[in-house]
Amino acid sequence: MKQPQLLLIDDEPALAEFVANAAQEAGYSPSVTSDDATFREVFRSSRPDAVALDLGMPGMDGVELLRFLSDEDFQGPVLIISGFDRRVLDSAFRLGEAIGLNMVGPLEKPARLEELEDLLIRFKPVVTS
Numbered sequence: 001m002k003q004p005q006l007l008l009i010d011d012e013p014a015l016a017e018f019v020a021n022a023a024q025e026a027g028y029s030p031s032v033t034s035d036d037a038t039f040r041e042v043f044r045s046s047r048p049d050a051v052a053l054d055l056g057m058p059g060m061d062g063v064e065l066l067r068f069l070s071d072e073d074f075q076g077p078v079l080i081i082s083g084f085d086r087r088v089l090d091s092a093f094r095l096g097e098a099i100g101l102n103m104v105g106p107l108e109k110p111a112r113l114e115e116l117e118d119l120l121i122r123f124k125p126v127v128t129s
Helices: 013-025 036-046 062-071 086-098 113-122
Strands: 005-009 029-033 050-053 077-082 102-108
Touching: 005 013, 005 036, 013 029, 013 113, 029 036, 036 062, 050 062, 062 077, 062 086, 077 086, 077 113, 086 102, 102 113
Parallel strands: 005 029, 005 050, 050 077, 077 102
Antiparallel strands: none
């Protein structure tokens, strides 16, 4: 069976690696990006099955990325992992739902490995082709 593609954006290399490793353990094929332009480019060229994103990154706003995913009519799960205050996470989550995204989480940094793997497994998209 084909592994679902997970596209991840995070500007902290150690955390990006942590999430990518958890995704691999959960049966995904992860791709890591660390900036907005690369994320959009990889998204458009590979059309991932799931997305994990950090809300707080230099030079970009996670909300803009949620709007981008909505504009691209992305149907897969969107997981927010961020160090922001819980209220900020919850409002970004609600916004994502309001613009038609399949929101998962959110997880606060530092995320526990078991919690992250559990979420990834529970919301893993089935890839048929």
